Amino acid sequence: MNIFGKLIIIGGAVDKGSFTETDFDKSAAKNLNFFETGILKRIIDESKYNELSRIEVVTTASKIPKEIGPEYLKALSYLDANNVDVLDIVTREQASDPIILERLKAADVVMFTGGDQLRLTSILGGTPFHDILLEKYRNEDFIYAGTSAGAAAASNNMIYQGSSSEALLKGEVKITSGLGLIDDVVIDTHFVQRGRIGRLFQAVVGNPKVLGIGLGEDTGLLITNGRQMEAIGSGLVILVDGRKIKDTNLTEVELGQPISISHLVTHVMSKYDTFDLDTYKMTIKSSQYI
Template identity: 35%
Template sequence: MPFNRGPLFVIGGHEDKDGSRKILGAIAAELGQGTLVIATIASAKRDGYFEAYCEGFAPLGIGRLIELYLDDRDQARDPARVRIIDQAEGIFFTGGDQSRLMSLTGDTPIEAAIHALHDRGGLIAGTSAGASAQGETMLVGGSGEETPRIDDIELAPGLGLIPDCIIDQHFAERGRIGRLLGAVSRRPDFLGIGIDEDTALRIEAGTAQVIGSGGVTIVDASQASRSTAAGASTGGIVSLHGATLHALRDGESFDLAPRRPAK
């Protein structure tokens, strides 16, 4: 699957909104005077998300912010809501529950509009749940244990904007290395990406660059010599040998298709 055209911002959650605003500033610099849709779909309640991002982006010069929220799948077929995305230059998915986001938008005109925006060069960003949903497969469950256990791992289809990748967020803060290792042991063909809070990957043309105060952990199990995920019993610990781990910080880049740090 080829990488699509527009830039992606994949954010680990809790990005700074009232200090340096480094990540929000990078998004605003890309968007210029365009319209940015703030999609609060992942949250069962709006909880002031839109207002918080209006304040966060206020000094950064974006032309217009508009909220998109869905109560049900019927609204994801509403032409007026689809036009909100069709007429925008970018969309930003806020946090919440990535399962809610996909259950409301999957295989609907809203999802098609998201992909059309990306294909025409539009910007797509997402934080926390909105980050996980950008992958081809999402992590939707699992504990914070650092030892991977087979029944900790729940996977579901995502938006597929980032092919062959599984994204996890709040990574260091919630001790999620175990569930990411468990996920790639189940799907060694997929790259596992864990993003810390106040940290983002900007992805374009298959290259991912780190922005922010934390780190990004990338796990490649494609050449692993052993994985017991398939045969592990419920509650059993997963054994994974020969996986490659990369740790990246602000300013460093990674080429996703060849699976190696960019020079």
């Protein structure tokens, strides 16, 4: 299938370009700049009409949507994008509202905020809003941009729970269906800072056809044609390729027991590096061997 839209997934918040306080753990409501300025500018530049593009910010995943929405408007306005509004969808009934659906149809960019990805999929999944979103992504010059929960929910396979410290114990990582914009990958966010490498290992060993994508904070991927990935932002993207796994004890151990994996391949991407989902070839932009 030819995909005409673009997918931009971001790992989460960092202390860069914030318009408010940045101590997320102590004051979540005041740390709402989930986009480092460079990534946000890239989203605008990639959109159909640049600063004039119609942008809708979807705060469904968040428990504090009334506070997060205005922060996005402020950040976008700072970059001269003012054709922006917030869609605060909190019920499945709203996801069928004709007015909301018309706004989605008119959007060039939809940005999904952080929060709880299970909240996002349980409210939007299978609704007319979800159907139109997929149709626009597949057939129009349209951008789905998601940070944190909005990124995790973009794939067909979605991690929604799992302790970082116990992630390589069988059964600790919980996976369900996401919004399905991209197949054969599973995405985890706040990846480096929260030590979530084990979560991705377990997700991949259960189905090695699925490529694990770990997004660090202040870091993202621009995915075009549904297949070409470019690292954006200042941090790291970790890719976990399980296709060449030689051995594991996954099916032999009891729930809660450690998992062993032999020959799991990983790649580390930084800004401007690319990865082809068809060939699984990574290209390092500033390779020392060129």
